[in-house]
Amino acid sequence: MSEFIQYTLQGLAAGGFYALSALGLAVIFGVLGVVNFSHGACYMLGAVISAVLLAELDLGFWPALLIVPVVMFCFGVLMERLLVRWLLALDPLYNFLLTFGLTLVLVEAVKMRYGVSGLPYEVPAGLGGQVTLGSVSLSTYAIFACVFSVVVCVAVGLLITRTRIGMIVRAATEAPERTRALGINVGRWVTPVFGFGIALAGLAGVLAAPTRAITAEMGSNFIIILFAVVVIGGLGSILGAVVAGFLVGLVEAYGIAYAPAYAQIVIFVMMALVVLVRPSGLFGREEIA
Amino acid sequence: MSEPAPKPAPKPEPDRAPVAAPARRHTPMLEVTGMSAWYGEARVLTDVSIEVAPGEVVTLVGRNGAGKTTLLRAVMGLHRQLQGSVVLDGVELTRASADRRARAGLGWVPDDRGIYASLTVAENLLLPPVVHDDAWSLERVYDFFPVLHERRDFPGTKLSGGEQQMLAMARVLRMGSRLLLLDEPSEGLAPVVVERIGEIIRAITAAGVGVLLVEQNVRFASTVADRHYLLAQGRVELHVAGEEFRARESELLTHLGM
Amino acid sequence: MRSRKIHGSLAIAASASLALAACGGAGGPQSGGSSGLSDGKVVIGLLNDQSGVYKDVSGPNSGVAIQMAIDDYKAKYGDKAVAKTIELVQADHQNKADIANSKAQEMYDRQKADVILDVPNSAAALAVATQAANKKKLYINISAGTTALTGAKCNKYTFHWAYNTGVLARGTAGAITKGGGTTWNIVYPDYAFGQDMNKSFTAQVQAAGGTVGQSIASPFPSDNFATFLTKAGEGNPKVVGSMHAGGDLINFVKQFNQSPLKGKVTLAVGLMFITDIHSLGLDQFAGTQFTDAWYWNFDAQNRAWADRFKAKTNVRPSFANAANYSAAMNYLEAVQAAGTDNADKIVAQLEGKKINDVFLRNGEVRKADHAVVHDVYLAKVKSSASEDWDYEEILKTIPAAEAYGPANPACKLG
Numbered sequence: 001m002s003e004f005i006q007y008t009l010q011g012l013a014a015g016g017f018y019a020l021s022a023l024g025l026a027v028i029f030g031v032l033g034v035v036n037f038s039h040g041a042c043y044m045l046g047a048v049i050s051a052v053l054l055a056e057l058d059l060g061f062w063p064a065l066l067i068v069p070v071v072m073f074c075f076g077v078l079m080e081r082l083l084v085r086w087l088l089a090l091d092p093l094y095n096f097l098l099t100f101g102l103t104l105v106l107v108e109a110v111k112m113r114y115g116v117s118g119l120p121y122e123v124p125a126g127l128g129g130q131v132t133l134g135s136v137s138l139s140t141y142a143i144f145a146c147v148f149s150v151v152v153c154v155a156v157g158l159l160i161t162r163t164r165i166g167m168i169v170r171a172a173t174e175a176p177e178r179t180r181a182l183g184i185n186v187g188r189w190v191t192p193v194f195g196f197g198i199a200l201a202g203l204a205g206v207l208a209a210p211t212r213a214i215t216a217e218m219g220s221n222f223i224i225i226l227f228a229v230v231v232i233g234g235l236g237s238i239l240g241a242v243v244a245g246f247l248v249g250l251v252e253a254y255g256i257a258y259a260p261a262y263a264q265i266v267i268f269v270m271m272a273l274v275v276l277v278r279p280s281g282l283f284g285r286e287e288i289a
Numbered sequence: 290m291s292e293p294a295p296k297p298a299p300k301p302e303p304d305r306a307p308v309a310a311p312a313r314r315h316t317p318m319l320e321v322t323g324m325s326a327w328y329g330e331a332r333v334l335t336d337v338s339i340e341v342a343p344g345e346v347v348t349l350v351g352r353n354g355a356g357k358t359t360l361l362r363a364v365m366g367l368h369r370q371l372q373g374s375v376v377l378d379g380v381e382l383t384r385a386s387a388d389r390r391a392r393a394g395l396g397w398v399p400d401d402r403g404i405y406a407s408l409t410v411a412e413n414l415l416l417p418p419v420v421h422d423d424a425w426s427l428e429r430v431y432d433f434f435p436v437l438h439e440r441r442d443f444p445g446t447k448l449s450g451g452e453q454q455m456l457a458m459a460r461v462l463r464m465g466s467r468l469l470l471l472d473e474p475s476e477g478l479a480p481v482v483v484e485r486i487g488e489i490i491r492a493i494t495a496a497g498v499g500v501l502l503v504e505q506n507v508r509f510a511s512t513v514a515d516r517h518y519l520l521a522q523g524r525v526e527l528h529v530a531g532e533e534f535r536a537r538e539s540e541l542l543t544h545l546g547m
Numbered sequence: 548m549r550s551r552k553i554h555g556s557l558a559i560a561a562s563a564s565l566a567l568a569a570c571g572g573a574g575g576p577q578s579g580g581s582s583g584l585s586d587g588k589v590v591i592g593l594l595n596d597q598s599g600v601y602k603d604v605s606g607p608n609s610g611v612a613i614q615m616a617i618d619d620y621k622a623k624y625g626d627k628a629v630a631k632t633i634e635l636v637q638a639d640h641q642n643k644a645d646i647a648n649s650k651a652q653e654m655y656d657r658q659k660a661d662v663i664l665d666v667p668n669s670a671a672a673l674a675v676a677t678q679a680a681n682k683k684k685l686y687i688n689i690s691a692g693t694t695a696l697t698g699a700k701c702n703k704y705t706f707h708w709a710y711n712t713g714v715l716a717r718g719t720a721g722a723i724t725k726g727g728g729t730t731w732n733i734v735y736p737d738y739a740f741g742q743d744m745n746k747s748f749t750a751q752v753q754a755a756g757g758t759v760g761q762s763i764a765s766p767f768p769s770d771n772f773a774t775f776l777t778k779a780g781e782g783n784p785k786v787v788g789s790m791h792a793g794g795d796l797i798n799f800v801k802q803f804n805q806s807p808l809k810g811k812v813t814l815a816v817g818l819m820f821i822t823d824i825h826s827l828g829l830d831q832f833a834g835t836q837f838t839d840a841w842y843w844n845f846d847a848q849n850r851a852w853a854d855r856f857k858a859k860t861n862v863r864p865s866f867a868n869a870a871n872y873s874a875a876m877n878y879l880e881a882v883q884a885a886g887t888d889n890a891d892k893i894v895a896q897l898e899g900k901k902i903n904d905v906f907l908r909n910g911e912v913r914k915a916d917h918a919v920v921h922d923v924y925l926a927k928v929k930s931s932a933s934e935d936w937d938y939e940e941i942l943k944t945i946p947a948a949e950a951y952g953p954a955n956p957a958c959k960l961g
Contacts, residue, residue: 003777010773108598117603118797120828123805130807139805142773164415170407171416178403181365182417183391183464211805212770213797213827217600221768256774261737261764263774 002135007257008250009138015249016146017207019153019242021222022229024200027156030173030236031193033092034084038099039201040223041106046072046205047214048110051119061124061210068206069199076198080191088190103219110216118215127210145207152203153242160238169193173236225264228271234284244282318343318499319364319395319468324373326356326363326523333359334371334523341468341499346490348502348510351520352546357503358400360520361470364501365397366390377468392420396466400473400503402453404445411441413456417464423496424465433492434459451482458489468499475506487513507542511535521545583887585661588632591617591875592660594650594675595690597639600793601667603822605690605867608860609665610637612868615855616875620883629883636660640671647671651678651686661888662687662878664871669693669740676705685890687874690867692818693743694955697918701958704890706897706912708919709870710840712740712817714950716747718838719815720788722925722943724755728786728813731757732779734772734799735790735817737764744790744817760784765795772799776806790817797827804831820865824928824938832938833930838950840923841866841906842939852905863936866906873906909947915954920947 025039036042049071050064059067083102087094127141160166171179172186180186205219212218229248233240248267255266274281317340326334334356341347349357362368364375366387374383375390382390391397405413414430414437431438434455440448448456454474461469471490475483483506490513494500504510510517517534519527519541527541534541593613597606617633636658640647647666654660655678662685666672672691679686680702688696688705692712696705724731731752735741741764749759760782765775776799779787787808789799796816803814819837843853843863852872856864881896882888898917902910910921925943932938 003781006777007774010777014771014773111598111602115603115826116598116600116793117822117826118794120826120831122828122830128805130805132807137807139773139802141805167408167412167416171405174405174407175403177367177387178397178399179416180387181367181391181397181399181403182460183388183420184417185386185388211801213794213801215794215797217794218770222770225770252771253774256765257778260775260778261766264766264769 003257006136007253009136010142011250011253012246013138013142013146013249014252015246016149016153017204017245018225018229018249019245020149020200020207021204022226022233022241022245023153023156023238024197024204025226026230026233026236026238026241027200028194028197029230030238031169032084032088032190034088034095034099034194035092036099036197037096037223038079038103038106039197039226040219041103042072042075042198042201042219043205043208043222044110044214044216044219045075045106046202047121047209047212047218048114048119048205048216049202050206050209051121051214052114054121055119061122061206064206064209065203069203072202072205073195073199075202076195077191079198080194084194085190103223107216107220114216116216118213121209121214123210139211141211145211148207152200156200157238157242165189225267228267231281232271232274234281237281237283240281240283317341318345318378319501320374320376321360321364322374322376324360324363324371324375326359326368326371328359328370332523334363337373337520337523337525339501339518339525341501343467343497343499344494345516346494346500346502346514348504348514348517349520350504350507350510350517350545351526353505355520356523357520358472359523361397361472361501361503364390365395365470367397391464391466392418394421394465394467396461396464396469398454398457398461398469398471398474400476402450402457404448404453404456406444406446408445409442410437410445410448410456413445414460414463417460419463419465421465421467423467425459425462427463430459430463433489451478451485454478454482454486455489458486458493462493462498466498468501469493471500471502473503473505475504475509483509507538511538519545583629583885583889584882585888586659588634588659589630589879589882589888590634590636590658590660591878592651592654592658592663593635593637593665593871594640594647594654594663595637595665596642596667597637599642601642601690603826604820604865605665605667605871607637608856608862608864609689609868609871610635611859612856612864612872613664613875615859616872616879619876620879624883629886630879630888633879640666640668642668642671644668644670644674648674648678651675652682655679655682655684661685661890662893664874665689665867667691667867669695669743672696673700676700676702679704683890685878685893687878689870689874692740694747697916697958698955699957701916701955701960703894703917703960706874706917706919708874709866709906710838710923711918712743712747713952714840714923715744715817715838716751717950717952718923718925718945719817719836720748720751720757721755721949722838722945723786723813723815723836724752724757728815729757730782730784731759731786731788731815732761732763732782732784733759733788733790734763734765734775734779736767736769736792736795738767740792741767741790748788748790748817765791768795770798772802773806775799776803776808780806780808780812784812786813786815788815788817792818793823796823797831800827800831800835820867821863821936821938822865825862825936829929829932829938832928835928836942837926837928838923838945839866839926839939839941840921841869842924842926842941843869844937844939845924845941848905869906873902873904876904877902908944911947913951913954915960916958917960918951918954920951922947923950 028036046068049068053059053064123141127144129140130137176186229244233244255263319341321339324337363371474486515531517529518525593610596602638650664687666675667690669691672688686705688707689709694711694713696707735745745762752759791799814835816837824832881893885892885896897912898914900912907921912919923945924941926939927942929940
């Protein structure tokens, strides 16, 4: 039983991190209709920038938590202005391909500059070790990452449900044309929202830096899991991304515990089942499907 | 649905019916000139010109596919493939984006009501920016439509069809739109609700707001409209005053094939 | 219309790459010096991972090492050198067996390579070994670990220079188990290399009198090892063995350090390169034990060579870099001794040869299976470095015979 509790807690801890990582993907899809394949590469950039800040400027984890999202926001703004914007009017496939290509460019660029073996990073002081309760024990950093992720998800949730900006974003997500016809310049919100989504990817990267390999390829596998998260949650649904993030974390942990070699397949089996039963995902709106 | 006393009493004006058929009472507020529109290769509007004066209700009547909804969308700036000009209150809007047209005073109420499921009733009302000094305050909206006040924290789409229609109209009134583009407001509603919508239309036009109304429900259209444009195959077939329309109703409808 | 366009651009791309390959390959025929050489020159092909996960371990820097061997050979023999013209050609196999196969074919046929060196990734190495056997040209594998190269899939023209998974298992599992780490749990990535490593390690732990409680397969690649680590800690083993490589290894070790296992159990790593320690930092790996085929700071001889290498590359050599040097040098020595680059004569020269050089200590090219056996080392990651790249403490030299065991009877060399 205590093992089951242990697996459950580990699943929840991983799930919080998945939720935050998928959040930006959901936001960008929701508002722009862009399936941003480069989300994994932006996550990777977030981690790489953290490592570079540490190595070159001696700026550790806490400053990185502030600096990296700002840098990545700017990167997202540039990306939207220079590339994504021009394809928004076309079939979404074009932006999927564009961001796929951009992923390859970013990954190769990081490989050329920083090699393939990865960059060093440490757990911030005070967050090493474990928290143990009876026979159950969790890494302190994993608990921190989960709590931090949940706080960010809730903050983004409040931003979206409680503010005028959030109201506009929700309206534009649901019906961009109608929202324009109600006097709102939807286009003006597109760039900052895209930047915001990319900043969230970068933030997830910072959070990953102390606990995962910082390599050019670190996002290549991760993006696939994140796609599973947003598909299960419902494309574009922010609540869906959060709930599905936890669900995927739990399923993965139970999968590892009881059928280790199939731990990742289980996630995609779950995705397939959800899509079969509810094509628009758990929290997706029907018209998307 | 109880009757609140609307502040500007919607009494029908005595001189409501125009004297001559294609006449109007004031200088036009909305002028659409030489509008043609396409869907790909297919031409859906051909050289349509219409006008709406302040406080006037003008309908577009025609069977399905005659191009009525396309015309509304074209006026709103939501249809790209077109020719022709749109002027509102003397302001040239032909090249303006939909959001600019809305801020210039056009208020679109689409045939599906366009209520946001992800916004509450109150948020649906508060979403558009206020664009005119005559915009209704939220209090006035709630006064006029008490049901919206009762349901203000419900998701927009939890309302009944009639309530959604009122919400859609209230939304553009709160915005302060000067000219409403109403697409089939009576569609799918019970007769008593349709009657209520007629009263609302009369109330808002009394305050000088113009209404361009697309209607299939000819009986309803004839009770509220000052003038009618009869559309067939994307052209204006006939332009008649309300009285003449009422007199020749069955003949005209047969002509239109309705 | 669209598909025609795509086909068109594909055709252009294909012909462009053909043209490029031709340019790279031709290099201009050179009028032959000595009569013993095919087409008057010796061509050494380096086929490895120039862009992917093994790039830092043995990528372009192994080319630098081979060039050092070429220079040393020329300096040593001067005018008496049999191979007056020596060319080095390199290609990236991107860790894919099919690409390795076609690149090897191209190197042997078009670029006239007399020997191909390196080829990390076991599937790629086996593909190249098959090409070598078919073309009757030499192949000296350095950085792939599979024991099949000197076992069931061995052939006359293929040599295995630096290490294999059996060596890693005998070294790491044997030494740690004998040192008291008798109960193990193993986590391995679920593909050929990981499964192979798991089998070898389990066998060696048991041979040394220990037990393996659990062998847990992890999907490849994996980012999240938290729950794997929980499972690996079940039954309170003394040792947890990670058979991962590259990013998976780093993920595993980082998360191991954040788990309750840290400090309680010994972490044994199946395959580790000095570049892994360099990239992750000493703090993360400190105390980890593994088998190293060669360490640059082991003695003065190694260090002197490592200094030369660093002057050219600005990094310290991995064992794969040094092994590429050693293989190239010994190949050229064999050419010198045989007076020809004829593959059969070179094989005859190499077989049974006892070698002591900068890489091989007590080395021997074993005639029975073409394993190049030599002393290897049980290493422990230091907790602080006195200089850059000074990461390993050599706990023990494992003699060649102990490290390699007897020749695999499955290998039948014609």
